[in-house]
Amino acid sequence: MSEITIEEKVALLKEKYEVMGQDLRSYLDGLLYSNYLTYWDYVHLETLLSLQNTLTDFPDEKIFLMYHQITELYFNLCLHEYDQIGKNGAIVQDNGNFSGWNDQLDVQYLIARLKRINSYFESLTKSFEIMIQGMDPDQFLKFRMALLPASGFQSVQYRKIEICSTEFFNLVDKEKRPHINRGATIDEMYESIYWKQGATELSSGKKTLTLKQFEKRYSVELIDLAKEYRSKNLWAKFKDLSLEDQKNEEVIQQFKQLDLNVNVNWPLVHYKSAVRYLQQNPKDIAATGGTNWQKYLPPRFQKRIFYPELWSEEELDNWGKKWVEETLNSGE
Template sequence: MRHKHLEEKLEKLIEKYSTTGQDISSYLEGLLYSDYLSYWDYINLDTLLTLQAPKTDFPDENIFIIYHQITELYFKLIIEELKQISNNGKIIKDNGQDLGWNKKLSFSFLKERLERIIRYMKILINSFDIMIEGMTKQEFTKFRMSLLPGSGFQSAQFRIIEIYSTSFKNLSLNNKSTKTDKNIIENFYWSKGATEIDSGKKTYTLTQFQKKYSSQLISLTKKLKKKNLWEKFKEVQINNEEKKEIINLLKEYDLCVNVKWKLAHFKSAVKYLKASGIIKATGGTNWQKYLPPRFQKIIFFPQLWTKEEKKEWGISWLKKL
């Protein structure tokens, strides 16, 4: 009985390897000699724990680095879900290979993905206190100087999340859609962030970011024109009850990214940068005018909010904080 079970497995393996012209017996021999997988190898633990390279000896700098790294990992998880939605549930490897385990763009698929994304965002929002309360201001103001002109503003994954979520128009200055590549990059709303408060000129932080990521962000914007989250929502075949549920999730996601995360983040900037003398030292950027959601008014799904809600964007939530 047990052998029969093994024979069936073996048949399947032989078939799997023979379709690519490979010989299963060499792989089986390899199994005889290979070591067992360990936890530390599987998750690359040793490498992971060497990825923190503080620029100063202030212990709190490690908190700052690790929290940014944690955030980027959650951003990566969010992008994984957004990618799946954009591909209608097809699982496509980075080399373009379609694995053939396709799910369908359906109500339950979309709902589950959105719930996962919101769960990740909530963790980020709720944990932002690590930045706001969890570091000593004295240490922060010292080590932050050693990190210039680097800024979380240069997080490309954050921009990728935005591009996957909505049409370019909703991320652009004055809600314009533009045709040329140069226009796209210069019209993203964030091209007016990280500018010098006095002259309005781009800071080195911004120009370096654009130099590294412009072409990637432009091609993603074009690729997702008809495949972003909003377009997928319009495409999915669902009944009215289901539609209501998805709309509520989309609204929750919109609030999470564009109000709650942004406000938690803004709070950290206020705590450390305002009146600490560091404002000038960070290159004197326009962050106080740029970061608050009520000024940015970035809304992924403006169609889902009332006129009044859009007018009040980021204001009532600010009062609650």
């Protein structure tokens, strides 16, 4: 916007308030009497730093708790982008005011937002080292017992990211997928969602308490979200693009990167932390919910893939293997 005079600015403000039947004078009074904003109030520093309430006195539990909180904030940043993509992007007028949502998604907007989500996940993948090397294993093995049966498995934002990223069918357990119709209802598919596999008791084959509690708290919300996102998840948005835009190399590359970030790179660093802390003596150290996490967590077993249409047969067959070969077997 070119430089405008104070008088012109006042005129614009008057117009803005008049539209809503408001009196600009009163708002100018408010401006006159209000205090200057401080950084600490803006970021709610005191509230933010009042949330690290550990359950034990082991100092490293604070790292564990805070890193989970940091991750949830990043997940929330991702969801903020999914929300805006789902609504086709905001319309911002010349005067800088928000005035609603677009009818159609612009391909450049989509690329920019996918890049943001990718950068959030890349940041999480890089920083996961805090979990892998950053805690004393002896302390970890003790304080985790005070946290049972809670597990990151219960991160609802992680599940929301999955739901917003892909066709719900792709989240159905891969063994059950051949028996389910792609057009089945969300409720039907939810019964066979892949993550139940990660929450089945090794000993009895029953649902773990971790899963039961999660379902009680979140199933209705997740099913509603999945219904809402059936037509506006990222893949639905991709299919809504023109055929020309669907061939745009940058779009395809960002979609593939997202698939790798969410379904291979982050799960593998996360798996690496489980290996470091829980695999010292597999007999003694069961996972939080008593699950067979060694068989559940690795991407090559889970084969959770958001955009199978964008990968070759060979890439699909070798999903998640390269990293394992390169990193885990190199004894890092």
